[in-house]
Amino acid sequence: MSTVNYSEKIPNNVNLSEDRTLQRALEHWQPGFLNWWQDMGPDGSTAYDVYLRTAVSVDPSGWAQFGYVKMPDYRWGIFLNPADKERKIHFGDHLGEPAWQDVPGEHRANLRRIIVTQGDTEPASVEQQRHLGLTAPSLYDMRNLFQVNVEEGRHLWAMVYLLHRYFGRDGREEAEALLERRSGDANNPRILAAFNEKTPDWLSFFMFTYFTDRDGKFQLCALAESGFDPLARTTKFMLTEEAHHMFVGESGISRIVQRTCEVMNQLKTDDPAKVRAAGAIDLQTIQRYLNFHFSVTIDLFGADQSSNAATFYSSGLKGRFEEGKRTDDHLLKGASYKLLDVSGGALVEKEVPMLNALNEVLRDDYIKDSVAGVQRWNKVIEKAGISFRLKVPHKAFHRQIGTLAGLKVSPEGNVVSEAEWNAHRDEWLPSDEDRAFVASLMGRVIEPGKFAHWIAPPAMGINRQPIDFEYVRFN
Numbered sequence: 001m002s003t004v005n006y007s008e009k010i011p012n013n014v015n016l017s018e019d020r021t022l023q024r025a026l027e028h029w030q031p032g033f034l035n036w037w038q039d040m041g042p043d044g045s046t047a048y049d050v051y052l053r054t055a056v057s058v059d060p061s062g063w064a065q066f067g068y069v070k071m072p073d074y075r076w077g078i079f080l081n082p083a084d085k086e087r088k089i090h091f092g093d094h095l096g097e098p099a100w101q102d103v104p105g106e107h108r109a110n111l112r113r114i115i116v117t118q119g120d121t122e123p124a125s126v127e128q129q130r131h132l133g134l135t136a137p138s139l140y141d142m143r144n145l146f147q148v149n150v151e152e153g154r155h156l157w158a159m160v161y162l163l164h165r166y167f168g169r170d171g172r173e174e175a176e177a178l179l180e181r182r183s184g185d186a187n188n189p190r191i192l193a194a195f196n197e198k199t200p201d202w203l204s205f206f207m208f209t210y211f212t213d214r215d216g217k218f219q220l221c222a223l224a225e226s227g228f229d230p231l232a233r234t235t236k237f238m239l240t241e242e243a244h245h246m247f248v249g250e251s252g253i254s255r256i257v258q259r260t261c262e263v264m265n266q267l268k269t270d271d272p273a274k275v276r277a278a279g280a281i282d283l284q285t286i287q288r289y290l291n292f293h294f295s296v297t298i299d300l301f302g303a304d305q306s307s308n309a310a311t312f313y314s315s316g317l318k319g320r321f322e323e324g325k326r327t328d329d330h331l332l333k334g335a336s337y338k339l340l341d342v343s344g345g346a347l348v349e350k351e352v353p354m355l356n357a358l359n360e361v362l363r364d365d366y367i368k369d370s371v372a373g374v375q376r377w378n379k380v381i382e383k384a385g386i387s388f389r390l391k392v393p394h395k396a397f398h399r400q401i402g403t404l405a406g407l408k409v410s411p412e413g414n415v416v417s418e419a420e421w422n423a424h425r426d427e428w429l430p431s432d433e434d435r436a437f438v439a440s441l442m443g444r445v446i447e448p449g450k451f452a453h454w455i456a457p458p459a460m461g462i463n464r465q466p467i468d469f470e471y472v473r474f475n
C-alpha cells in the first residue's frame with residue numbers, strides 16, 4: 001500500500017499536512033486504532049452501510065455531512081473551534097494572562113492526566129456498547145447507536161491529537177495505552193468505574209447515553225474553559241456532537257415510557273407483572289435502571305473534597321461549568337460550599353472551602369441538568385393519565401466514591417441499616433431478574449419502519465428522513 005495522504009484521509013482544520021512529525025506520529029497510531037475498531041467496535045458490523053453524519057468543518061451552519069458509510073471507512077477527523085488570538089485565562093491564579101498555546105512545563109503532568117482520563121472514556125463506551133447492534137429495536141435505533149460509536153471514536157482522535165501534538169514521547173505512549181485498556185478487563189481496565197460496567201441491553205444503553213454522556217457534557221464544558229487553548233477549542237467542538245448522544249438517551253427512554261403507558265392504558269392496569277406479560281417494561285423497572293445509572297454516573301465527578309480539583313482550577317486547567325457566565329471573582333479563595341457529610345448515622349450539611357469542593361459543584365450542576373429530562377419523561381406519563389412519576393434518587397444513594405461511599409441510603413435519602421438495605425435492594429436497584437426480563441425482550445428488528453414492541457417509534461427521523469428510511473443496509 002502506498003503512503004496515506006493524511007491531509008486528505010483525516011479531515012482536519014489543524015494544518016496536519018504542514019506538520020510532518022505529527023503526521024508521522026498519527027500514521028503510526030492509525031493502524032492500531034483501526035485494529036482496535038475491528039476487535040472492539042460494533043460487533044459484526046464492518047460491512048454495513050450506515051447512514052451517518054460526519055463532521056467536516058466547525059462552521060455552525062453546516063458542520064456535518066450525512067451519507068452511507070461503512071464504519072471502518074468513517075473519516076475520523078480532527079477539528080478545533082476557531083482560535084481567538086486575544087483569549088485570556090479567565091479563572092484561577094493565572095487570571096488575565098494570555099491563554100496558553102503550548103503546555104506550560106509546571107502543568108504538564110496534570111494536563112496529560114486530564115486529557116488521558118477524558119480520552120479513556122471515549123473508546124470505553126464503544127467497548128461497552130459493542131454487542132447492542134445485534135439486538136437493536138429498529139434500523140433507526142441501530143443507526144443512532146453506530147452514530148454515537150463512531151463519534152466516540154472521533155473524540156478519542158481529538159484527545160490523541162492533543163497527546164501527540166503537545167506531549168512528545170509521553171503523549172505517544174499514552175495514546176498507545178488508550179488502545180490497550182479494555183472496558184471491564186480485570187488486568188487492564190478502563191480508568192473510571194462507570195466505564196467498566198456492562199451495557200447489556202437497550203434500556204441500559206439509553207440510560208447510559210442520557211446520564212453518562214451527560215457527565216461527558218459537563219466534563220467537556222469544564223475543559224472548554226481551560227487556559228490550555230487547544231484543549232478548550234477541541235472540547236468545544238466535541239460538545240457539538242455530544243448533544244445528539246444525549247438526545248438518543250432522552251428520546252429513547254421517552255419512547256419506552258410511552259409504549260409502557262400505552263400498554264398500561266390498553267390493559268387498564270398498573271400491575272408490573274401484567275405490563276411485563278404484555279411485553280413492555282414496567283415503570284418500576286425503568287425507575288430501578290434510572291437509580292443505577294444515575295448513582296454510578298454521579299460518582300464519575302470524583303471525591304466531594306479533592307485537592308486535585310482545587311489544583312486543576314487554581315492552575316487554570318479546568319474551570320467550572322459555564323465559568324465565563326459566573327459573576328464571582330473566579331479565584332474562589334475565601335469562598336465556601338455546602339456538601340453532605342455523615343454524623344451520628346445521619347446526613348448533615350457541612351461547609352468546606354469551595355476550591356476543594358469543585359467536584360461537588362460540578363456534580364450539583366450536573367444533577368440540576370439531568371433532573372430536567374426526567375421531568376420531560378414524567379410529562380409523557382402524566383399525559384397518559386397515569387399517576388406514577390420517575391425521579392432521580394438522592395445524591396447519597398448507592399455511592400462508591402467520596403464521603404458518602406458505601407453508606408446505606410435509600411433513594412429518598414434516609415440512612416438505613418444493612419438489614420433494611422438488603423430487604424429493599426431489589427426495589428431500588430435492578431435485580432438479576434429485572435435484567436433477565438429486559439434481556440428477554442431484546443431481539444433485532446431490521447425491517448425499515450418497524451419497531452420492537454417495547455418501544456414507541458420516534459416522532460421524526462434523522463436528518464429529515466422518514467422514520468421508515470433504510471438507515472442501515474446489510475451486505
Ligand SMILES: [Fe+2]
Pocket residue numbers: 122151152155216
Ligand atoms: Fe465522547
Ligand SMILES: [Fe+2]
Pocket residue numbers: 152213216242245
Ligand atoms: Fe458521547
